Amino acid sequence: MSRRLDVDVAIIGGGLVGSSAALALRGMGMSVALLDRGYCGAQASGVNYGGVRRQARPREQLPLSQRAHAVWPRLTGLIGIDGEFMRSGHLKLARSAADMASLEAYALSVADQGLGLELIGHNDLRERYPWIGGDIVGGSLCAGDGHANPRLVSAGFASAARRAGAHVLENTAVTAAIRNGAGFALEAGDGLVVNAGMVINSAGAWAGAFAEAFGEPVPLTRIYPTMVVTEPLAPIMTVNTGMEGGGIYARQVERGNCVVGGERGLPLVDPDYSRPRGEGALSIINRAAELFPGLRHAHAIRFWTGTEASMPDHNPVIGASGTTPGLFHAFGFSGAGFQIAPGVGEVLAELVRDGTTTTPIEAFSITRFDQRREPLSSNHRTADGSRADPDPEPHHRGVLS
């Protein structure tokens, strides 16, 4: 059985990045096929912690993060649901004077970025957040940050894209991608051929194979962040909390459940699936009970983990392919993609339509991993930071296992 679908843009991967790009492209009047090997939003986009956080991102991510920040309060208008987005603020805690100094240095370094960070000393912290225990010397608050429900937001963008007229094709794995004269031909699912002028590779933990198929391998690894969920409790946590140096982060949803992360799970025999480690989950819950005394008598009712792509420098890959005109990448968010993803979708739509974007993304070019090129600090890139390849391979065929 063979079917054919002709579209302006084919998007590989129906996570939050792919779905929000699909929605934005439909808004520009382009025809879109959104392909997912499983269900849209079922992987990292849907099973992450749910932090909507600009604080603590590297400086180069902040313009993109600020762009996404403007999208979050508009979710209801954009996708029909608010995704349980709460602008609770994000509080990063310091366990030691050195950690506090690190928070102070960060606040100083991003003072021009408009995050509105507020440094809080020990006594003030105890007064304002009496529910936080443990040995905490201070913290840094970003009042405009918050949290949301990833399960709803990711599914919401995909549904909105579908309602806006995108061809949303789930359980349709892309098995081969060919660059031909007119654009691309993708083989997908059971005998489907998608002809597209442009392609977006937003396949998350599965994106490396597509990049490699187009001659630009990336050092992508997989991580499996683990979350623990308590039974619903009376309101305790008034703010989304993280820890300088890592180890624990926690938020409380409106229904009352506290979500606590800070450990990594393990892949199953089929590495597309993963599961929390028993000792890891045990470690989180004991840490949580220590830092948040209000949880001491609670029960953990649920754990989850998901499969996520990570890059060695913890920055994502976003922008045009270095080898193939018409191909754009957006993956490798390294455990911090949820907040910026809606902004990335808008940027991708601009790149597809205009070949350039108003948001600086040079630091995320895939070419930074290309051994044959100059290091990142050189300035031979074009204005959009992504069209540097003088000699693209016109008929590269990628066959994916």
Add this chain to the structure above:
Amino acid sequence: MNGRPQPLVVGAGPAGIRAAQALVAAGLRPLVVDEAPACGGQIYRQRLVPDERSARALYGSEAEKAQALHRDFAALDGRIDYWPQALLWNLRDGIADIAVGRANRRVAYDGLVLATGAADRVLPIPGWTLPGVFTLGGAQIALKAQGCAIGSRVVFMGSGPLLYLVAWQYLKAGVDVAAVLDTAPFQAKLNLLRGLHLAPMVVLRGLRFTAELRLRGVALHYGVEDVRIEGQERVAAVAWRQGGREKRVACDGIGYGLALRSETQLADLAGCAFCFDKRDRAWLPQRDAAGRTSVAGVYLAGDGAGIAGADAAERAGERAALALIEDRGLPHRRERAAALERELSRIGRFRELLETAFPFPAHWVAGLSDETMLCRCEEISVGEVRRAIGQFDIGEINRLKAVSRIGMGRCQGRICSSAAAELLSVETKRDLDTVGRLRAQAPVKPIPLVLVPADLPREAAE
């Protein structure tokens, strides 16, 4: 013996007890982990505190079986490790996490017999979450373990053999049984007569229950439809339609259930392959006649692997243990194993008949009102689930969980997931076996947030 870790038996009901016994007979020393304070499982559950009731009063015609199991398990004392009131909440690659109070014991095992049993299957109906409404199994536990009734004037309703057994047990205990409401028409019960040659005792016992209920003036209603539980603060009455007529009976307690549902979460965590079982309308871990799963060293026995009842559980427990013994290279009893398999096969044929006598009222699902609560842990109504299915274009149960919270609460879908799958199937006009099954995740039941890794008691030798 050779430094291999000990086998682990999960559950101390009829299957777990017989498995442990067979392992001991082969010279092994299993660790038996059970959530209850005393052995027996649900069906042969023991009293929390001794009272004047005899075994006859507690277990009726099954008193001898119950006593034999309790006695045989007690006789294993010193030759097994037994952890009662222990929750096995995580399993992976030969390692189990077991919560005992606020201590977490991590044990390595070599050979795993899952005898995890079953729980009541329910479909939501209006009022089913009112205080005073129990599952049939819950009503039975209240009587057996605590010696108390769920009300002073009680209605039992639903489907499955437990319906008449529990009604009869309450009658015997002196409780006013106001009515028994059977979801199947009376004609369905005639199928039982075809099972007389397969399990004469079971059929005759069932006939006796209904006869005694009738003799004592209990109204038996067959083919009930559109059942509604009424009440404000707690249950006050139940109303239903029968043959086009509206009926109603006042009561202050209700036992409700639609047969049983296998507890398969640990088999899932152990990595067992599952297949859809049409008779049980559920995904069940695959196993062969001996109880071997798709994972080497993992065995299934009892209702946790498909509903077959307590007599089958005893035999399946022993059979699974014999398989473990054989796979471990120890001398095993081939003839005994073959005899057990023959008996299991006979009971299996009878189960098919039982299912026709107590069919699941699948047609109720389409008629569920939007206001009816579906997931009581997360307080999600049928209407909210229907809206989520439409809004997000959902056709798979794990996706439904993701967008609706169904199955995310304390019970992890034990109560609502079969109903949610039925609803998803009806709403999307897909076959039940195509909407998927909820993937199990640790912890399989809630665990305390302060759970301290504990040093193990001495590593038991074989």
